[in-house]
Amino acid sequence: MATTTTATVPQKMRAVQIVEYNKPHEIRTIDTPQPKDLRPHEILLKIAVPGLCHSDLEYLAGHMPTKLPVTGSHEGTGTVIATGSDMSSHFKPGDRVLAGKTFGRCGECEICQGPENYRHYCRKRDSMMSVERDGAFQQYLVVDGRESTILPEKMSFATAAPLACAGMTSWRAILQCQLKPGAWIGIVGSGGGLGHLAVQMAKKAKGLNVVGIDARDSGLELTRESGADLVLDARKGVPAMVEEVQKATGSTGVHASIVVSDHITAAPAACAITAFHGRVVQVAVQDKVTISGTMDLIFKDLRLSGSFMASQKETEEMLYAVVEQGIKVENNIFTGLDEVPKAVEMLKKGEYRGKACFIVDEDAVGLRPGDGYV
Incomplete structure (x- = not known):
């Protein structure tokens, strides 16, 4: 009853x-x-x-x-x-x-x-x-x-x-990264509905250093307002972003990345900025996710995983x-x-x-x- x-x-x-x-x-x-x-x-x-x-x-x-x-x-x-x-x-x-x-x-x-x-x-x-x-x-x-x-x-x-x-999906993706306070995390699509929450959750709740990446002026602005430590414009290209991340992290790269953008370049960018033996968590729903298998996945020994809700x-x-x-x-x-x-x-x-x-x-x-x- x-x-x-x-x-x-x-x-x-x-x-x-x-x-x-x-x-x-x-x-x-x-x-x-x-x-x-x-x-x-x-x-x-x-x-x-x-x-x-x-x-x-x-x-x-x-x-x-x-x-x-x-x-x-x-x-x-x-x-x-x-x-x-x-x-x-x-x-x-x-x-x-x-x-x-x-x-x-x-x-x-x-x-x-x-x-x-x-x-x-x-x-x-x-x-x-x-x-x-x-x-x-x-x-x-x-x-x-x-x-x-x-x-x-x-x-x-x-x-x-x-x-x-958006909230629960961002939260679980951060948990899947298994990072300790003080580590670096990259969020690709940081100025969107999921991304701006992920930036704050990583920073405020988990004590992580955050690299936020977006390709829209409004998204970059929201990324900054959300508290990212380093804000990168994806329109400048992957090599420029990698250089900035290397400077900020002491030449290691971020320890893990989350992909919340469904743009075709989002996953490759996440892999490029992630350190050796790091983790990349795919959240955005896409028909096909393309990455540089040889240079990143294999030579950097990356862990690629997905996360749902x-x-x-x-x-x-x-x-x-x-x-x-x-x-x-x-x-x-x-x-x-x-x-x-x-x-x-x-x-x-x-x-x-x-x-x-x-x-x-x-x-x-x-x-x-x-x-x-x-």
Whole structure:
């Protein structure tokens, strides 16, 4: 049996959906998920603030195995309305929650039984939000309680929404680098939605020295504002960047690099600035990642790995680090689901810095920073 509040859940709700590839999102009326239909591990959220991710453009372009129509956004935050039977001891109605993107892991395979920070990779899991499951650009949403996290008391929904993908992804990539305080890390794409968070997380939460690389004036500016120790313009070319990194690091190079830009030159640049025996973590989704295999991967003995999202416990750690270390989200706050198509076009044209999110539930507690919320 599901546990629910006395709140009335309507039969219909508004949603912003991808109906046809390469066409604008459509605002539609669809059925509302009902508390009585929740499975044991599920929770029902009244969406407060969803976020817009660069990956939403990939879904819109048909680059992912998306089943249409589907509601966009995998960056969801909201208030618990009801819980499945297995989740009643973990969540209660009224809890403020960051929605997990992954859904329905089996809990039995070798990955689910392995280290906690691997479990979200379960091969048998259901599809993720915005692929074959509806995402957070709607008024109510069912999510997997095992992958979702209660927000810190002082964190606003508007700050939290971009962390549901960009924040947790940046955080796990930094953890994968396995660096000690004082080490050097390179972030390629440092002035973007993920990058500016990664710069701050590496610097403030992990005590690392940061080299930020971007190729846009606005991105370079945001990299500086985020606190990078060395800011490099990728338009000057790899040899010039390598020279600057060598000067800053005492001729060694950075100990690890994170690639959060999907530009074809991003991964080669990361390999070039990384020290012998260092690690390069690929985060940006690309059809093909090209590097200089002989000069960098082989002769420098680099470790190349990928990183996807984060586990529930890693996400919880990240949320509290954001609050405690004063990590700031460069956020563009829109009001209402009607603004989503406009913001998508702005994102395509690079007309705002950082991230975008949307106020959906005006009555939610702690919507925006201020009044005790960050």
